[in-house]
Amino acid sequence: MPLHHSHRLAMRQALGLVGTMILGLVVIRFLPFQEGFHEIEDFLPIHTLLEMVAVVIAVLVFASGWNAYSRHLPRHGLILACAFLGVAMLDFAHAMSFGGMPEFVTAGNQQRTVNFWLAARLLAATALLAVAVLPPEKPAMASSRYGWLIGVLAVVGAFYWVFLFRPEWVPPTYLTGTGLTSFKIAAEYSIVGMNVVAACSLWQRMRRPLRFNAAALFGTVSAMALSELCFTMYATMSDIYNVTGHVYKVVSYLFLYRAVFVEVIQEPYREMARMGDQLRATLDAVPDVMLEMDLHGRYHAVHSSRLETLILPPRELIGRTVHDVLNPEDARVVMSALEAALANGTSSGTQLQVAVPRGLRWFELSVSRKGDLHGLDTRFIVLSRDITERKEAEAAVLEQEAMAQANRAKSQFLSRVSHELRTPLNAVIGFAQLLLHDANARMAAGQRLHVEYILRAGQHLLEMINDILDLTRIESGDADLKTAPMRLGDVISDSLPMVLPQAEAMGVSVSVDVSRVERHLVLVEARRVKQVLINVLSNAVKYNRVGGQITVHGSIDELEPGRLVLSIADTGRGLNTAQMKNLFEPFNRLGADRLGIEGTGLGLVIARRLIEAMGGEIAVDSTEGVGTTVTLRLPLVEGAQAVATTPAMTVPEAVRHRQVPDQAHITVLCIEDNPLNAALVRAISDLRPAVKFLIAEDGEAGIERTRNFRPDLVLIDINLPDMSGVEVLQRLRAMDGGAGLTCIAISADVSGDPRARALSQGFDDFWSKPLDVDSVLLKLDKVLARAHARRAADAPVDLATPASAAAVARPDPW
Template identity: 35%
Template sequence: MNRASIHLKDPRALYTTICDIAVTSSGATMAWVGLRDKDLIVPVAWSESARRYVEGLEIRVPEAGGEQGGGPTALAFVRGAPYICNDYLADDCTKPWRAHADAFGVKSAAAFPIFRRGQAVGALNLYFDQAGAFDDEQVALIEQMVEDLCFALENLDREEGRICAERLAQERQLQLSSIVETALDAIITVNARFEVVVFNRAAAQMFGVAPEDAIGQPLDRFVPVEYRAGHHQRMVGFAAKGEVSRFMGRPRELQGQRANGEVFPMEASISRSGEGDGLLMTVTARDVTQLRQAERAQLASAAAEAANSAKTQFLSQISHELRTPLNAVLGFAQLMRADTRDPLAPRHQAQIDLVLQAGEHLRTLIDEMLDVSRIESGRMAIDARDFDLCALLRSVLSISQPQASRYKVRLEEAFSPACRFQLHTDPDRLRQVLLNLVSNAIKYNRPGGWVRLELVRDEAFIHILVRDNGLGMTEQQKAQLFQPFNRLGRENTGVEGTGIGLVLVQQLVTLMGGDLAVDSEPDRGTCVRVALPATDIRPPGYPPGQRPTGAPASSSHVAHPVGTVLYIEDNPTNATIVEQVLTRWPEIRLVVAPDGASGLERARDLQPDVILLDMQLPDMAGLDVLRRLKADPATRNLVVIALSASAVTEDVATAREVGAVDYWTKPIDFERFLEGMRKVLPS
């Protein structure tokens, strides 16, 4: 049996072999092995002589804890001990099978339990044709045979377990190899001598070295020369300590070196397994070149944004500080020019005109610098809405007419008088763009020249053309056209200008989703084309008496305004200018409050027709005054107009949101100021 257990690897073959040996060595007439299958013991192997005996044989296992109805096989299985039956025909437990056994000449029988993995799984059954065949020696011999069988089964189980474990290990190794090979991070394993034993595909791509060339190489090969000593020292320390060190056990930024010598930043962590010569250390590394570049770009962007914000804030503050004294300069200059009771001499009148021109030039410079700064910092908002484009073009020509008359340039309207194209964009910003372009066309023209506004529409765009027959530009000048503060060599011609107007125009057109193109020839003139996305429909007719956006208002006012105006202003100069402007309307009463608290009190007491509110007061912000006015039932319905030296878009929008009906900026333009006051005062 021992020899069979060495060579046979199949349990059923072992069962058949023990049956044959039992018959041969013990003189038994039949032998068979049955294994438990649910509540039955089923024959699975037999000697040739027992083939017919086991056909249809059914042996039921007694219920747990009982032996009732069990034959020798079942009792040996349940008891876990041999059951010897030396007189088969007389034994009480054989009664159900006596007739079947007698047909095969059975006189004695025995059943020996078979154990596997520590529990009974079946039984070996032997039959003799004579009674009393099982003496002690015979039983001991058969027990030894069964013990050898059980030992062989245990060996098979151990071998099966080993094979299964090896198969699982191989599968895990294949899975691990697949994971390592397909990992996005570089994975490098080194042995106790710091030689590479694993070098995955990501590592090959990161370092530019084929895996077969990396295996067996020292890890230091992939570290720049200047860092190798320190890196090697840390690796030695990590290998010796047997624990995760502070530096090497978590991701840390290191420097790697590719095969071409390029040094790059990487994050790496290391783990270990095994001890002594079997020590393995695995490095997981990631190229963070793009990440660091993105971080630097983000920091640069944040720094640029902060710088832009600081610049805008600085320019806004400077704008306010410049507008306040400029309001006095332009305000008193306008008062002197408009004084009919004590008129200026012609020579002084010309000088005042120069002061006003210079002041307007300075105001334009302040406004344009602030607008450019807003656009660059992303704080310029576009308020898109539908409006009548042709009406806006006519208003641009109307506003530009005084300048054209001064330069002796003719303005022409080259589109149909019935034209009423609808456009959806910001009309205020478009008017700003066109006023700038028309102003340039007038200034850089010649006496007797012309400036023409044209309108062309195609399927996708409306093209507004500002064409003139003025000085024109060379190719070199056109190449420098949108450089800030570059006046293209005309700064010494006596023509006023800032050099940033066209820069602002280009940025505004882009912000509105349009395109700007310039065509020019020296001494033949210039054509600037503004292309904006078209709107498919034309505007409906306006209700009677309603003006389209951008159309100039009628100036036919017969009666002078009347009423009370409260001006909340701490600057006496600004208050004096407004007081002097309003003296032309004798039935207007002006009351000045020097701070917010007194302004709130006077508003409740006077119930003025209009409140002019400065936005920077000594005791509180103008917005706080406005909020209190709108929160008080006694003043919430009063007309409030913000009048401030701050032209910041956010300030304008916030004031209107809080409740101001309009927002006017200083320096005050008398004509626009008076026109605005006419609209809000009773007549």
């Protein structure tokens, strides 16, 4: 397998040097001066120099690798450091024992010289082999380094004691006149073998990336093996092979020093450089501006990847103070942040708005004191983050909250205004209806017309109030639409009776064709769609010509099958281009007020908002002098079809067909603090002689009268002076028999869904002010019929009388 790419360059250099050393051995073979130095004294200076160089390099290896544990580097550096401290001690003893050197403890000789040499080579080879075969992943540990050091010193001490004081224990290695012994040559070849095995192991490992400099270690063991080969071939202590072996040993030590130095010394610096590059890349990626400042506010360093966020270019900022580049107020803000960091170590959250090349931007400062206090020279690291977008988002949220608060205030105001306006309207419209309703009232034709004017004006004012409230709710998101599947034909059937009398009065014919969509269901709120249809149909009648036509047609949208299309076309005067542009502008009557046509200018605006809120669309197409077509597109319920139903009887029909038994009598209690409203309800009740009417001016009085008279029907105003109508209801329900009382809420506050709210509170129904006389009479008739049914149930039933049997079997529900 080829070497990993991370080792190839270093291995090419190592193999080149090893190849040169091999070539040197070949060349030496043919040199004419094989005998080297003639006298041992001539070789002594060279030998001493080479050995001292080797000792120094070995000590440097120890110094470099001893602290490898502190950076969690591989333990190889620590093993080699401890081992080569011992090698340095043995090499020193070898040099001091060489012939011609002063006495080293005991008298030196060639035997002792060779013994120290072999011990040093054996220790070096063992350490290198261990490094080559041991797993490199395990890091150096502080506790283990002393163990390695003590072990090596113990081995070196043993060698010293044996070689100095017990030399006879060691086999002879060199004989004068004979040369090297077989033991010496065998020992040298064993050391060569250990180095070769180490080289092969390192070669295998370099097929993958390693955390240590394997190429330099490969050069070490290779050069050491060549050195040992030289020491197997010399004949005298000063011949050329001996000299070459010493030189090669120094070369191998240099390889080793490079391996340990690069791993322990250079590699951390390279790692620091890589970390520096990574830090710079990180800082470039971070949008924050990083500043180094002193206590005077002076800039000492500026870093930013976005120069547009700086007041001035970095070179122009350095050396200046914040007082030079910021206005006094902003400079005080920055200095306050620095002073806070001086006192507490850090400060954060300081915000200021500064003019930069991009315009006015908001910045947030995070300050950290750099190191300990150093007087006025204390430095700070300041991170300045552009928070303009965040401030804008916060401002938008605050603006939305303010708008929501304003909408709530507006809704409360309109609700209150509506209540205050509808309360007097209740009397105006109610008494006007009573005057027209009372057949016994003797009025001249002109007086009756005046009452009709009053009633019409009151109803117009009520319509305008309702429209304004509707528009306000829709715009504030309080429409509270509850969509459900329904058949559009039912809504059309309910809506047409509301406009047919006006159409008949103008001679306008109305044709309806919804047969294509009769069995399809739309997903809408029936009440709101009916409101829209009544408005559109009413406009089609009001703005039509006398004797005109209205056509209502339903179909499925061909381009968008998921929608039902309902078009209402009239043959009226139509609209011109200018009028079409202002069609959906609130309160814009488009000149209809000058024609005497009543309206508020809000109906179509509300219709559009409602249809869009239900997921539909409304479009208007008009041609002046020809007519107008309003098109509604409503969402269909997929896969659902309606079941044919019998149209419900309208209120006027119910009123006409209801027969109220004369013998039924009921008691009605009205809890109302407003005298006019109470008088109106009394006047309406007087139209039914069978009704006994009671009035209570506040909640406490109403509760007492209920306890005394047990009324059949209790009308409760929601806003009473002493307690709310809801509280009155709760106390009535808590009375004996109170659960069966029929209680109706009455209020001029129609915000939200007042009927649903009243039902959820426990009322049986809700009547809004102004009261409609016909509707109130219908409700009273229902209570009378129910009372009559109860009495009929208590009496013997005449089964021969169909009406009596029907009354018992099917009492009229509330």
